Amino acid sequence: MGKLILQDIHKSYGKDEVLHGINIETGENQFLVLIGPSGCGKTTLLNIIAGLEQESGGDILLNDRRLNGLSPKDRDIAMVFQSYALYPSMTVRNNILFALENRKVPKAEREQILMDVARMLQIEHLLDRRPRQLSGGQQQRVAIGRAIARRPTLFLFDEPLSNLDAKLRVEMRSEIKRLHQQLQTSMVYVTHDQIEAMTMGDLIAVMNEGVIQQLGSPESIYNDPANRFVAGFMGSPSMNFLPVVPREEASGLCLRVAGAEGDGNLLPVPPKMQGALRGQLGRRITLGIRPEQITDPGSAREGEALHSIELDVELLEPTGPDTLVFTRLDGHSLVARVHPSTHLQIGSRCTLSFHMERAVFFDPENGSRLA
Structure with a gap:
């Protein structure tokens, strides 16, 4: 002992x-x-x-x-x-x-x-x-x-x-x-x-x-x-980090990717995080989401505030048990994990589901956890 x-x-x-x-x-x-x-x-x-x-x-x-x-x-x-x-x-x-x-x-x-x-x-x-x-x-x-x-x-x-x-x-x-x-x-x-x-x-x-x-x-x-x-x-590949701005929309509290051209994409804020993020309205913060929490719809799990977006495939890395998909969301690099049976081609479009309930948020200045 x-x-x-x-x-x-x-x-x-x-x-x-x-x-x-x-x-x-x-x-x-x-x-x-x-x-x-x-x-x-x-x-x-x-x-x-x-x-x-x-x-x-x-x-x-x-x-x-x-x-x-x-x-x-x-x-x-x-x-x-x-x-x-x-x-x-x-x-x-x-x-x-x-x-x-x-x-x-x-x-x-x-x-x-x-x-x-x-x-x-x-x-x-x-x-x-x-x-x-x-x-x-x-x-x-x-x-x-x-x-x-x-x-x-x-x-x-x-x-x-x-x-x-x-x-x-x-x-x-x-x-x-x-x-x-x-x-x-x-x-x-x-x-x-x-x-x-x-x-x-x-x-x-x-x-x-x-x-x-x-x-x-x-x-x-x-x-x-x-x-x-x-x-x-901790994590390989590393967690994805995106600069986002919380905003009140007609559909509720959402996240707009910072620096997006035009309207850009809106990501929903799960109910359990809305209290913490309402205090950040209009301020740029950092969203963190792991590659396995961005996946193909066939591998997505229900009940995790799924939000699907169609994105361009820039690079593929088969690892055996899964495939890493390198893409961009409104100009910001992302890595996703999809099932190896998902048939994708470099240069094609693919639909990826974001498990927003598993996302985390950080202060961009000192890196402290916000939600």
Whole structure:
């Protein structure tokens, strides 16, 4: 078991503050993912938890035990690095046993731990090889096995899959998630890959410029983003953003696309959003809508304030399970997802249904959520 609490963590290098009061509390045995662009502070935060860097302020608690000031070896934490950090002159067996030997674990117990870990990771046949004789995926398994052998309260992973090819990343993603379920202990995982974050995390912290932009479940991060940064960072392809102006029309509250030539298109405002958007009448705001929420009528779901518009197909990208359609609405680029059986041609017209109940709205100046 393991419950991690970070209270008001700050980190400065001279006059440059890189972490601005980080607050996170996990449940027992949760899988926490720290995600954000390069330079956002996620690896710095991981190193502070591990004791590899000193925080400038704040408290770190693991199962109510304060870790501040403790050396890495005294924190009951194991870390798996991006570079694997295996000892090249040692066999797989000795790489896994090394920390146990230093802790004076009895030989019989060491051997039992070794075999348990080897079976769990399916590396029994690799125990007498050296790291240079292993593939990248095999080296990663050994690095994880070395961490498991320590039986820590908390595991830390620093972008452990970034050096693997795409197919192996998917396999190892599942392996780490399965290990989390088997070991029943807490894990903190740093990545810049949103697919890893969404598929692996119980709890996701989206970071930018040393600040947590949103902390929540994968579903809440994706479907209910706190601001425009989170909405744009999570999702592939990214969320569509359109400048719109709320207006009262004879048909009710509508959105006119800003900068549209002539009358342009009107998008309806669902009833549940009208209260919030009436305060924005006549003001340019930002509408956000994900590609899967703009789809062909055959794939559209009822009851989601559907609004259909005929648009020009500029580009098609088949992905297998669906097809991405690149188009424009009143001069603004859009990406839609349609069923692969939808027969479209570049340069043709197609009807796309907008699921307006799933749209979100942001302030164009500070990116804060409006509705």
